[in-house]
Structures are given as C-alpha cells and as structure tokens.
Amino acid sequence: MYIVQILLLPVLILQICNAFPYANDLIINFLGNSNQMKINSKNGVPRGYVLFENSFYKYHRDPQTWAKARQICEVEGGYLAIVNSEEEANFLRGMMSKYPDDVLTDVVHKSCVFLGFHDYFKEGEFVTIDGKSLESSGYMHWAAGQPDNAGGKENCGALLRNGRLFDLPCGDKIPFICEISTDTLCTMTAVETNNQSNPDQSQTVPVFDVRSSARDD
Incomplete structure (x- = not known):
C-alpha cells in the first residue's frame, strides 16, 4: 500500500499543478487522517506540451x-x-512522425529536429546545454558516419527520424x-500543526519535491 502511494504521488502532484497552475499554497486534506499537504505551483505547463516520464515535450514545427x-x-x-535513453528517443520519434515530409513544406531539412547539444567549445567534444558531456547524458547513438562536421560548420546537434543523432550547421x-522537467513545476510539503486548537500556528516541513523523482538532466 505504501509503495503504491509513493509511486502515485508524483502523478497526483502533476495533475494538481496542471489543474491549478497558479495555486500557490493550496492545502490538501487526506481523507481518513489528519495529515495535510501543501502544493506550491511555480509555473503552469505551456500549451502543446506532452508528458513522458518526468518531462514535458513540445514539437515546434516552425523552423528556427x-x-x-x-x-x-x-x-x-x-x-x-536532451535525450537520456532509447525510450526517450523513441518518444521523440513519435512526435516527429506526426509531421511527415509533405507537411513540412517550408523546411529544408525535413528529417530532423534540433536538440540541446553542441560542440561549440571544442570540435568533436559534444556537450549538452547544461554543460555536461554528451556521453554522460546516456544517449550517444549517432547516425552512420556522424558526426562529420561537413564543411567545417556543423556544431549543433539534431535528432533524425530514425532516432539517431546528427550534426548540422547551427544557422x-x-x-x-x-523539454520542461517536472521539477520546475511545483513542490509538495507537509503541514505540521503544532497547535490543533489554532490551525494558523503551523509550519511546513518539506517532504517531497518533484525533483527527487525526476532524472538528473
């Protein structure tokens, strides 16, 4: 029972944060006991984002x-x-499949999307936008012959429709x-009431942060 409750807690938090994106200090009473939880929603999820595991994703069709x-x-x-696993790459492939080549009429490279990695600092040493090596991200499945830095101008990372990585000119x-990690959305804290006769005299004790269940991007 307790294991099930722990596993469902992140889902509960995300549902509440989506339903009340600006509900700071929302108090929740759990039926059957005197425990209270306080939801602090930092930001709502922008329109068009889809949840997969511990992040929200949005495919931007307009080329940039x-x-x-x-x-x-x-x-x-x-x-x-930032792709961290084969499963995540497959999910992004699914998003890309909804925009086939015949839909992307104004796009030159129809078979790929930009991702958050590059080798701006040193040629051939790709890093993610949060400063970590691409290798540490957990996903380094390059397309055949990639990266090749064709023309000496390909410093930015992309994902092909087949789930393989590719380098392209940043321009x-x-x-x-x-991608928006769930840890940026909201937190949950327990409300510890010191004086039951005076509910106003209470303090909050952090017991759960969505960050704790999210991967370390």
Missing part, C-alpha cells in the same frame, strides 16, 4: 536556427530537449523540440 530555438524553449520555461532553420 539552433540559437533561436534555444531561446524559445527558455522563454517557455524549458530547454532544447540552418529546422523544427525543434523543447
């Missing part, structure tokens, strides 16, 4: 340069997606995928 794509993701409260304009 890598720098502009990164800026758009940051404005929306996230970052250019090319292609679609991109943004």
